[in-house]
Structure formats: structure tokens, C-alpha cells
């Protein structure tokens with residue numbers, strides 16, 4: 001990043017980009033392509049929502065961590081990410097946002113956004129205003145039409161809804177990759193090993209969207225290699241040891257100490273809801289069925 005001068009002219013993709021789904025990827029690729037054509041630095045303008053957030057973004061938790069979002073953006077060819085706090089620009093007029101922020105601070109020569117992009121105080125300004133402002137300030141504007149799935153625009157909101165319903169197939173299709181997380185592995189009660197299913201435990205940070213509680217066929221990445229796995233997301237009502245939801249994954253065929261590591265887990269199929277069993281013995285039997293099912297499912301997904 002140091003090679004990019006403070007005053008380099010930029011091509012900027014605009015949006016929040018939670019999840020970096022297929023619609024976002026199209027917008028970002030377009031900004032990167034424009035940058036290459038016009039010798040500009042390919043950039044993304046996104047923002048943090050620490051102190052305040054746009055009303056439209058208050059309908060759910062994050063799909064991806066900030067760190068993983070950045071990694072996905074860089075994979076698409078982005079070289080610089082502008083990420084101010086929403087608070088800093090939320091009261092700007094459309095003109096102030098384009099002139100003072102995008103043009104003067106970030107040296108925008110080209111902007112790319114989606115069909116429904118809104119900006120400025122109370123998200124009052126849309127594509128029409130942006131076109132006019134870009135014309136006034138000599139900035140090239142590219143507006144990407146809606147990228148659809150099943151006839152409806154792909155959105156972070158749709159992905160959150162799919163996750164809440166345990167509909168991992170839809171979430172993964174809209175994301176254009178497998179949904180997952182790589183939170184640090186923390187210590188559990190160590191009961192798992194006594195029921196022949198030692199698990200890695202990962203807590204969801206606050207503000208993160210939780211997938212439906214239940215058991216999923218999954219994959220775990222260990223030292224760059226993918227292993228079939230089975231993940232329970234929930235509060236373990238049978239053992240009542242926790243009220244804080246967490247993800248517990250039994251990695252099939254691996255038995256190592258993962259404490260403190262960041263193990264990437266991706267979900268591929270919902271197997272069953274989390275249940276409160278009458279005994280640990282019943283839970284144990286159920287977990288062994290889950291493992292068998294997960295092995296079958298992962299075999300199919302490993303070929304894809």
C-alpha cells in the first residue's frame with residue numbers, strides 16, 4: 001500500500017459491501033476495470049458503523065468480519081480501502097460528500113456504484129443527483145444494473161434472511177462462495193472428548209448475524225487443507241453450560257490442539273435444528289448420526 005501516493009487519482013467503488021456478495025463483486029470488478037483502463041488506483045469506499053449507522057443497515061448483524069471483508073476486496077484487485085466512520089460524513093449534503101470527500105480527500109476520477117446507491121444526509125440523494133454531481137466535477141460515473149438471483153436483486157439483507165433460516169445453499173449462492181467465519185478457537189468444557197466428539201469452540205462477536213441454531217455439514221481449513229467437519233451453532237440446551245451462542249465444530253479425521261488459533265470454517269448444508277435431549281447419552285447418539293451424515297454431504301461438496 002505504501003507505493004500508492006497520497007495524491008494518486010482513484011477509481012472508487014461505493015457502498016457498505018457487507019458480505020461482498022455477487023452484486024458487490026460486480027460493482028467492485030467494474031471499478032477495478034475502470035482503474036486499469038484509465039491508470040487510476042482501484043479503491044473501495046466503505047465505512048465503519050461504530051458510533052452510528054444508516055437506518056437501512058440497522059436490520060441485522062454483520063455477515064463478514066471487517067478483516068475478512070478487506071481480504072475479499074483485495075482479492076478482487078482493490079488496492080486501497082477508504083473506511084471512515086459513518087459519523088464523519090452522515091450529515092453531509094450530496095455535494096459535500098462528492099466534492100469534499102470523494103474528490104478532494106480521495107482524488108476520485110471515476111466512481112462506480114449499484115443501481116440503488118444512496119448517499120448524503122438521510123440517504124436523500126440517489127443516482128440522478130450523483131450523475132449531476134459527477135458531471136459538475138468532471139468525474140466519470142458507472143452505475144451497475146441490479147444483479148439478480150431468482151428475479152430479485154441480490155442483497156446483504158437477503159443473505160441475512162437465508163442465514164436466519166438455515167438456508168445455507170441460498171446464502172452461499174448469493175455470496176458466490178461458501179459462508180464462513182474464522183474466529184479464534186476458545187476453550188470449552190472439555191465434555192466433547194468424553195463423548196468421542198472433541199470440538200473447536202468459536203464465539204460470534206457482538207453485532208454478527210447468527211445462522212439458524214442447529215447442526216451443519218461444514219469444512220474446516222487446517223494448515224491450508226480442507227477437512228470435512230460438522231458444526232453445531234447454538235447454546236447447547238442439553239448441557240446448559242452456556243447461554244452465549246457459539247459455533248462448535250468437530251473436524252473429522254483431525255485431533256490436534258487448536259486453542260488460540262483462527263480456524264476457517266465454512267458451512268455447506270443445514271442438517272437439523274439444535275435440540276434439548278433428555279440425556280447426554282441421547283445427545284451423543286445424535287452427534288454420531290450427524291457425523292455420518294456430514295461425511296456423506298462433505299463428500300459430495302468436496303467434488304464441487
Ligand SMILES: Cc1cc2nc3c(=O)[nH]c(=O)nc-3n(C[C@H](O)[C@H](O)[C@H](O)COP(=O)(O)O)c2cc1C
Nearest residue numbers: 188189190191192230232236237238239274275290
Ligand atoms: C455435531 C454436534 C451436534 C450437537 N448438537 C447439539 C444439540 O442438538 N443439542 C445440544 O444441547 N448440544 C449439541 N451439541 C453441543 C454439545 O452439547 C457439546 O459439543 C458438548 O456438550 C461438548 O461441549 P464442550 O466443547 O464445552 O466440552 C452438538 C455438538 C456437535 C459437535
Ligand SMILES: Nc1ncnc2c1ncn2[C@@H]1O[C@H](COP(=O)(O)OP(=O)(O)OP(=O)(O)O)[C@@H](O)[C@H]1O
Nearest residue numbers: 015016017023113114116117146147154155156157
Ligand atoms: N444486486 C446488486 N446489483 C448491483 N449492485 C448492487 C447489488 N447489491 C448491491 N449493489 C451495490 O453495491 C454497493 C454496496 O451495496 P450495499 O452494501 O449498500 O447494499 P446491499 O448489498 O443491497 O445491502 P443491504 O441489503 O444491507 O441494503 C452499492 O453501490 C449498491 O448499489
